[in-house]
Amino acid sequence: MQIMSSSKTPSSTLSASALKPLKLNSSGLGQSTKPSSPKLSTPKLSFSLGGDSQNTAKSDTTTKTTFAKSLFAKPKFAAFSIGEPTANVIKKPAPWSPSTTALILVKREVETHDSMSFTFAAADEALFDFKPGQFVTLAAKIDNKTHYRAYSISSVPQQKQLRLTIKRVPDGLVSNWLADNLNIGDSLSALNIAGQFNSSDCKHKSKLLLISAGCGITPVMSIAKTLLAHDSDTDIEFLHCARDKDNVIFHDEMKKLLAQHRNFNVQLLLENSDGFASFSADKNTDSCALSHQTGMVSSGVIQQLYPDLKERTIFLCGPVGFMKAVENIAQESDFDMANFFQESFTPAANNEQQDHISSDASTASVMLHVPDFSVEKEVVQGSSLLEVLENNGVPIIGACRAGVCGSCKCKVTKGSVKSTSTETLTAEEIEQGFVLACSSTVEEDVAVALS
């Protein structure tokens, strides 16, 4: 998935005021939002989880790499000599550095008919250090062109392996290429791990409500698993929405966690079948069963399931429409939005389709100048700045393509663009003319620099 935006929104308690039944788009990858002030719309960071707008292409550039034995070697012990402490000291692997070490695919797992988990190890033994909820930007070389996409991490930090869970995007270039072409032993390079939507930076209470839909479950699962792995006393309620049971990513994994942890509860809200379903677990016998009820997401359902809602911190991730609906429920319910964090994932393909629509709507043209790369080109007014830069050979990176990751930051030195996201930009950078190319359209003659 390509990354998103995280947001924190001050809010209020849930009132029973009705929301219309929510139609979930379980394909969702998207945007994430940041905390915002009460009653204000939530700042959003968005990124797509996997895929852009073309059909899969076979790459001949992916390096087939033999499994590095060192990846699975036993921990090394430090040597000691007379005068030094005699206890063996386990040498901890160094943190993974994406700038120097490639990722090697060690496992592929089918999650649903259109989503898959990819587990990577570093080419040199290393620990993956990240904050639960963050994403990594992969570089996929397809037909001799490198495409960058940000995908949420679904594993826990400080492990020798990193798991990404990616949903195919219809006509998405990278998500489909990964699913169809990346095999065990193949290597990929990556740019960085980042993301403001995480349970380390977003200060939370000892009671959480995790809400996700579709592939938005990925970062939320990382948050839940990390807290549970550390025997946290945090009371975790998890509400996940999907089209139907077959489209529930991590279905079996959630059942296992449910049976193992008294402080963890899961509710599923299914668009099809009988609507509402919930896991119930007998924590004494470790048995776990799936029960069904009828229901749709609404303030009434939220109030019924979580009468202590105001005592919780909410982490929310899913398609934009879903997240907006949940945010509205929270605001209408006087939930304290300072305890509301969200990140939405919108497929890159969707963004690109929107870009094309806006481009088609205008036949007027404007001039694009990029002096550092000798680009002087007439482009359609209203075009995506990121697309016109890419199409004209400017080496700009658009990892999330949704205004969340900041990789496409560039500076407009002449003229202006219309922007829908300034996430990751400081007030000073905005003042200086920096924009996010993926979230900007060219409306008049502009000159652009990459730094």
Ligand code: FES
């Ligand atoms: S590509 Fe991520 S912010 Fe533009």
